[in-house]
Amino acid sequence: MTTDIYTLQxxxxxxxxxxxETHDEKALLSKLRPLAKRxxxxxxxxxxxxxxxxxxxxxxxxVLHDEPDxxxxxxxVSWLAGRGAPAHDHGTWAVVVGVDGPEKNIxxxxxxDHSSPGYAKLRKSGEKVCEVGDVLAFPAGAIHSVIxxxxxxxxxxxxxxxxxxxxxxxxxxxxxxxxxxxxLKTQ
Ligand SMILES: [Fe+2]
Numbered sequence: 001m002t003t004d005i006y007t008l009q010x011x012x013x014x015x016x017x018x019x020x021e022t023h024d025e026k027a028l029l030s031k032l033r034p035l036a037k038r039x040x041x042x043x044x045x046x047x048x049x050x051x052x053x054x055x056x057x058x059x060x061x062x063v064l065h066d067e068p069d070x071x072x073x074x075x076x077v078s079w080l081a082g083r084g085a086p087a088h089d090h091g092t093w094a095v096v097v098g099v100d101g102p103e104k105n106i107x108x109x110x111x112x113d114h115s116s117p118g119y120a121k122l123r124k125s126g127e128k129v130c131e132v133g134d135v136l137a138f139p140a141g142a143i144h145s146v147i148x149x150x151x152x153x154x155x156x157x158x159x160x161x162x163x164x165x166x167x168x169x170x171x172x173x174x175x176x177x178x179x180x181x182x183x184l185k186t187q
Contacts, residue, residue, distance in 0.1 A: 004042055008074070011039035012065050015072055015159065025093055029137040032095050032159065037135050040097035040157030050076040051153050054185050058083030061186040070163035075186075079103055079154045084147030087122060087174055088182045091167025094138040094160050098130040101154030105130055108143040108174065120172050120179035130156065143172065 014035055022028040039045070045064055053060030058080055065074040076099070087108050105128050112121040122143065130136055138144065140161070148154045160167070164184055171182035 004038060005044065006038045006042045008039065008042075008045045008064055011035060012072070012074065015074075016067075019072065019161065025139050029093060029095065029139070033135050033137055036095045036157065036159050037097050037133065040099050041133060045076070046099075050155060051078045052187060053078040053080045053083075053153060054187070055080070057185050059085060061184045063186050064157075066163055070166040071161070073158075073160040073163040075158045075160075077156050077158055079146065079148035079156070081148060081151050081153060085145060085171075086182075087143055087145040087172040089141055089143050089169050090138060090160055090164060091140065091169030092161035092164075093140050094136075094142075094158065096130065096136045096138075096159075097157045098132045098134045099155045099157050100132060101148065101150050101152065103130045103154050103156055104128075104147045104149055105136060106145045106147075108145070108172070110143060110172075112177075118179055119177055120170070121177050122172055122174040124174070 018031050022031060050062045060078040062076040064076055106124060107126045108122040109125045110120055111123050112119060169182055170179045172179055
C-alpha cells in the first residue's frame with residue numbers, strides 16, 4: 001500500500017462536493033475515478049476485519065460509509081476464493097477499485113425490451129480481471145458478474161450513488177433469463 005494519507009473522511013467530503021455539483025454521469029465518473037483510487041490504496045481505512053465474508057453469500061460487504069439518506073454508499077467487498085456475485089446491475093453509478101487480489105469481471109448487455117416483468121435476456125459483452133489499483137466505472141444500468149478465481153480472499157473498494165439495498169437493483173440469470181431483486185447482507 002502507499003504512504004499517501006487521504007482519509008476516508010476526506011474522500012467522503014470530496015464525494016459529497018462532487019456529486020452535489022456534477023450532474024452529468026460521465027463527468028461525475030471521470031472526476032471520481034482518481035479520487036476513489038487514491039482512497040482505495042490509502043492505508044487509512046484498511047483493517048483485517050474487512051476480509052470477513054459471508055459464506056452463504058460468497059462475499060462480505062463491509063460498510064465504510066452510508067449517507068444518512070442512503071444517497072452515497074462506500075463499501076469494502078471481500079470475495080471468498082472461488083466465489084463471486086451473479087450478474088447484476090447497481091440501480092445507480094458505481095466505481096470499483098482493486099485493493100488486494102484479482103477479481104474477474106464479466107460484462108453483460110441486456111438484449112430484451114424490458115417489457116416482461118421478471119424476464120431478462122443477457123448477452124456477454126466482455127470481461128476484465130480487476131487487479132490491484134485497477135479502476136472500473138459503471139454507469140447506472142451497467143450489468144456485470146464477478147468471480148474471484150484465485151485461491152484466497154480478495155478485497156476491493158466500491159463507491160455507489162445510492163445504498164444498494166435502496167437502489168431497486170436486480171440480479172440476473174443469463175441461462176434461465178430471469179430478473180430478480182438483489183439484496184445484500186452487510187456487516
Ligand atoms: Fe457490482
